Amino acid sequence: MLTDVDPGVRVRLGTDRVTGRPRGFAFAQFADPARAADAIRRFDAFELRGRRLRVNDADDKPPPRAPRPSVSAPAPVMEAFEPEGGFGGPPFRRNGGSRRGLRARKRSLRY
Numbered sequence: 001m002l003t004d005v006d007p008g009v010r011v012r013l014g015t016d017r018v019t020g021r022p023r024g025f026a027f028a029q030f031a032d033p034a035r036a037a038d039a040i041r042r043f044d045a046f047e048l049r050g051r052r053l054r055v056n057d058a059d060d061k062p063p064p065r066a067p068r069p070s071v072s073a074p075a076p077v078m079e080a081f082e083p084e085g086g087f088g089g090p091p092f093r094r095n096g097g098s099r100r101g102l103r104a105r106k107r108s109l110r111y
Contacts, residue, residue, distance in 0.1 A: 005030070005035055005038055005039040005042065006030045006031055006035040006036075006039070008030075008031050009028055009029065009030055009031075009035075009039075010028070010029040011026055011027070011028045011029075012026060012027045012028075012029075013025075013026045014026060014027075027058060036057070039055065040055050040056060040057065043055045044056065
């Protein structure tokens with residue numbers, strides 16, 4: 001099909017790294033830009049095995065995403081709660097670290 005446009009076309013299929021199955025896209029490298037433009041014109045919106053192909057130039061990039069909204073108000077500060085009689089010990093401190101650090105410690109204990 002692509003060899004009708006350019007007999008020297010090189011095609012690389014995108015495959016899943018884990019399963020090795022095709023991911024549903026491919027990159028085609030043509031000998032010159034005129035042949036690539038002809039292939040885009042001929043095969044964009046072409047129906048193949050019940051599916052419509054979308055063919056475009058690889059240099060076409062989607063529009064940039066809008067920037068994330070910044071948080072203008074600071075996070076509320078949590079004050080320590082202590083009952084009237086107190087706990088009778090040192091104030092509560094969380095020394096667990098981050099979840100990432102906790103996972104790393106768990107992984108190191110496996111072996």
